[in-house]
Amino acid sequence: MIKSLSGRFLLLTIIFVMLAEVLIFVPSIARFREDYLLARLERAQIASLATLENDMISVETEEELLRNAGIYNVVLRRDQVRRLALSTTIPSPIHETFDLRGPSAWVLIGDALHRFVDPEPRVIRIIGNPVNDAGTLIEVTLGTASLRDAMVSYGLNILRLSLLISVVTAGLLFVAVQWGLVRPINNFVSAMKDYQSAPEDARKVIKPTASITELREAEEALATLEEQLTHLLKQKDRLAQLGGAVSKISHDLRNILTSAQLFTDRIEMSEDPTVARLAPKLVNSITRAVNLCEATLAFGRAEEAAPSLNRFALADVVGDVIASEQLAVGDFALDLVDDTPAGMMIRADAEQLYRVVGNLVRNARQAIVATGKPAQIMICADETPNEWTIRIKDTGPGLPPKAQENLFKAFEGNARKGGTGLGLIISLELIRGHGGDLSLEASGPEGTCFLIQLPKSDLTLAAAAE
Known part of the structure; x- marks a missing residue:
């Protein structure tokens, strides 16, 4: 199947659709990571509101707030004052800091791909702007394990969807190509084989019927070529028949002219002035005719003697x-x-x-x-x-x-x-x-x-x- 036109078209369709999905996936995964981190910043800001009203909250409440937000600590900057709103034990040193205040698309894509391929759990710091103008800056620290798990889950969903789209699209295109292109080409090839079986038969000449412009032009060109070839084959047959007829006629004509030569020998002895003047020309004409007949019989083909x-x-x-x-x-x-x-x-x-x-x-x-x-x-x-x-x-x-x-x-x-x-x-x-x-x-x-x-x-x- 891979050697057929429709099979190759199906394979190429799947490859190109998957390539298009990859081009869609890369910015999508970057966008997913950004939304995930911004959601953690928003949750951290909500969790820190309790400390703004009451600084004396229990350790258990603080840990619960941080756990629900999926972070380790929260730092707020309000009124030019930087304040640690919520905090708990960080399992490892901070590996890297990311600023979400207006990063470029290429930076987001690069950070997302790096996180997607790095399976090692890390602790990272995220900096962003608080929502609803609730301060000038917010910082949180969080682990990358849950972030990467969410990104992998999102990527697998994208992959499944891409495969489904590829298969459906390729199937529809396969049917369309099979009906609109492969079938006319098969008809074209069948017409060529049909003509090949009997090129002398003018009824075998292809009749252009394709609706595709390029294929229609090919059919018209082939029809012209087949008509010319059929015409030439008929000429060849006529020449062959003519050659056979000429050989037969030349054989009998040579015998007749040989007899005529014998009579002209007698005419040359006539004393009539007119006969004496015309006799040599008659002899020459008959001699040429005899030589021509003999040459035709000797060679029996289209080529002339040297x-x-x-x-x-x-x-x-x-x-x-x-x-x-x-x-x-x-x-x-x-x-x-x-x-x-x-x-x-x-x-x-x-x-x-x-x-x-x-x-x-x-x-x-x-x-x-x-x-x-x-x-x-x-x-x-x-x-x-x-x-x-x-x-x-x-x-x-x-x-x-x-x-x-x-x-x-x-x-x-x-x-x-x-x-x-x-x-x-x-x-x-x-x-x-x-x-x-x-x-x-x-x-x-x-x-x-x-x-x-x-x-x-x-x-x-x-x-x-x-």
Whole structure:
């Protein structure tokens, strides 16, 4: 029980209540001692009144008066005269004198604690003011045994009362904490365990119900986290299913494309000028498709193969991309512009770069065709001592805000209905495999621009491979 929240709260409550009672007890015992001594002074003053009228009282009467007052002698000062009113034998020398005429609270507390812990019987002198102005001073001597006994009895009563208050208070707080705090926390933990059993089930997501502000905030934060996790798990399942489907499709598509390769070999022997001009591009496209299918079947996972670096003219790859896209454009008023330097040589994997540029141009073309308005797509390039840069710019409608926020997230970064957003993810992975980067440079009503950065340093490529 001590390890539970309610058990520890119960223990701490008892400790704190007892501590509060100690803080109350110390001044209380000091006040009790002061009242006890003042009562002895008052009794002594009453007992001494008999001597003021008749100095000749018997010894037996005097002893009885002193015994009833609980003192050994009484000294009164009246009219500047100090007079021993009552007296009997003192069993031991006076140990200490206490003046009750306006002492400070700290003095009273210190004297009370000293008397409370000292069990040795003593004889003490008490000085105070007579009541009702019956003189200027009164002194009495008395033993401390009865005083300490009374203080101990008072302290035990305080202790019993403190224990009772502690137990009752702790019990009430225990019930209150159990009902108002522990139970909501247990419900919170139960909801977490319930979700843990089936995180893919959206019905298991916690529903905030706590009335405590802090716990309510924790439930809302957990609900958001669980919703995001469930969403990611569903995406993971979709990607796994998609991967399996792609592998199956790639297997059959590779066989179909292999047959198509055999037909293109015959087409290349045609003497028709148009066929002779288009045949090499057709062969290249089919070869790329076959290689892609084989790579998908060979790896069977999300990671792309490491790039095979060779030096080649960028214009050749860009030209193939534009030629392929022009066939898809047809009669639509879309201008594809190749603005890459004719003699610019870069070092990269030509097939992977073709896929990246092709994905970006294809996305731009699909977005523009969906608007039905004429536009332009331009591919331009530049180089610095450290890197090559390629920009794919268009004058289309721009990316929606949601697509920009989730640009490189599967099934979320798609800019058109029915898209998956996988093209950008694949392109980013391919470029990073080169040690470079792919980013959205600008997007708005005036168009969109993607930036490809390829490093010239082999060190960057080695770091990307690791």
